[in-house]
Amino acid sequence: MTQLDHLRNGDAVLRMSEAEAEERAAVVDPDDERMIINMGPQHPSTHGVLRVTMELQGEVVLRSKPVIGYLHTGMEKTAEDLTFMQGPTNVTRMDYASPLFTELAFSLAVEALLDVEIPERATWIRMMMCELNRMSSHLLFLATNGMDLGAVGMMIYGWREREEVLRFFEKVTGLRMNHNYIRPGGVAADLPDGWSEDVESILSILPERLEQFDVLMTGQPIWRERTQGIGVITTEEALALGATGPILRSTGYAWDLRRSMPYLAYDDVDFDIVVGTYGDTFDRYAIRLNEIRESMRIVEQCIEKMPDGPYRAEDRKVTPPPRARIDESMEALIHHFKIFTEGFKVPAGEVYTSVESPRGELGCYLVSDGGPKPQRMHIRAPSFVNLQTLPHMIHGGLLADAIAVISSIDPIMGEVDR
Amino acid sequence: MNEDEGTEETKDSDPDVGEDDQDPDLASPRLYGVPVTESHGQVVLHTDKNGYNDLVGALVDDGFGVCIDLCGADYLGNETRVLPEEVTPERFEVVVNLLDIHAVRRIRIRAQVDESDPELISITPFYPGAEAMEREAIDMFGLQFQGHPDPTPILLPDDWEGHPLRKDFAIGRIPVQFKAVEGR
Structure with a gap:
């Protein structure tokens, strides 16, 4: 399973609660250019109500996580x-x-x-x-x-x-x-x-x-x-x-x-x-x-x-x-x-x-x-x-490519x- | 997790792995060391929450490389369930459908999980794709998965109380909740 470990650890998946993300945003560090943004849930390219939280460095997507459940009706x-x-x-x-x-x-x-x-x-x-x-x-x-x-x-x-x-x-x-x-x-x-x-x-x-x-x-x-x-x-x-x-x-x-x-x-x-x-x-x-x-x-x-x-x-x-x-x-x-x-x-x-x-x-x-x-x-x-x-x-691609x-x-x- | 070390090579697939340790005294037939039944032509393995993780490990080694589905089920008030004699019925079940994509075969695991301590070991080390499914089971049934990388709500709002797919969660019990947006 070792070659698949990267699928499970946090290399590509942004496992961070909203509170944590806010906390991180408050810390000003001039060397840290990463920022966390939300794409969606209301965005024409998200096919309805998909929200993706992304960690960006410039235009490059580092980690991300699809946030779902906005259409959950049981x-x-x-x-x-x-x-x-x-x-x-x-x-x-x-x-x-x-x-x-x-x-x-x-x-x-x-x-x-x-x-x-x-x-x-x-x-x-x-x-x-x-x-x-x-x-x-x-x-x-x-x-x-x-x-x-x-x-x-x-x-x-x-x-x-x-x-x-x-x-x-x-x-x-x-x-x-x-x-x-x-x-x-x-x-x-x-x-x-x-x-x-x-x-x-x-x-x-x-x-x-x-x-x-x-x-x-x-x-x-x-x-x-x-x-x-x-x-x-x-x-x-x-x-x-x-x-x-x-x-x-x-x-x-x-x-x-x-x-x-x-x-x-x-x-x-x-x-x-x-x-x-x-x-x-x-x-x-x-x-x-x-x-x-x-x-x-x-x-x-x-x-x-x-x-x-x-x-x-x-x-x-x-x-x-x-x-x-x-x-x-x-x-x-x-x-x-x-x-x-x-x-x-x-x-x-x-x-x-x-x-x-x-x-x-x-x-x-x-x-x-x-x-x-x-x-x-x-x-x-x-x-x-x-x-x-x-x-x-x-992971590692451009934000514009994320849409694709x-x-x-x-x-x-x-x-x-x- | 000690199971995931050095097991990347799947062994020669042998569907009758459990055949050797079959004990004639046992009431029901066994496969992979656990009771096995057939349901409408589908192979179903029965286990409890303690044997669950080892069983999944054995199945991974035998070539079941894809976790197709994982879901919970609540048997509260259902007296019609038929289980092999050795299996103690519990309120909850975790149902895992595995697929061997090379030998083209499926297998299903039904793990009994008791109500007082509904905690199992996560199978995400074997199947990273089980992550979302386990999160759904956490939401819907209040099951817990030890070692899950991200046990946060997936379909329900973060502040939702209760587990909707439990049988004692009545329809319409809770009025529709909307999250308040600060500053508006």
């Missing part, structure tokens, strides 16, 4: 007060840029405890929707990453492309964000008529637009100057800090749960895992840009292979009866009422499920005591863990603070 506590049926409405609000993944991790956990088989069509719908969500999430990253580094035009383009995907989500789920679409037992509704044309139109627009992004950013000297060699992290450091997703892959380690520990139907589709070489900000940018292309490949195969059949489990314990049955059957009405008021009971036990979200491994640890509500619901949020790499990546690095971690504060 969602894990809330989850204990909601039924398994209502659970996805809560967890979908965590990572608001890729809500379907949190719903998926939660639903997979509930289904594991229930031991319910999911129809094939539901699995493929889930997979397609998640890949579309990965695209929209990465497009949002490209937009904010561009803006953070001064390519303000990129902000508009990224948002525009993302809107195409969100429009489709609205058509399928009824909402642009916080869908509550993936639920224990399947998905909330079948795909609407003409869905494949809509998806194909998204897929036909994007390749050209992604090439435009390449022209605008990837090949551009200023962009490369700002990102190459900035915020470097090694594979060993990333693993020791628990970092997953594009941060780990940027170091050249091809770890992707879709490939390493396949879930849904990722075994049945072809796609490549994009890896970087240097572990720098540019690699993390390039990985996300190219992952959009890989996701498009998966979505294309989903359109081709989408099976017919029910979109949710036929297990009446878990899923409400079809709407039409309610009009003709008293039992169905009672059943519908019961499921939505009391919820369904889940056998006692505990399970951990994980999916590959656009930010890394998103896990759900779920404990049931046999009742209709979880005893404990914990979300392993990738942004929360990944944020620990920040002090090590900006924060952006390249792509933290979603709703998920960090939960």
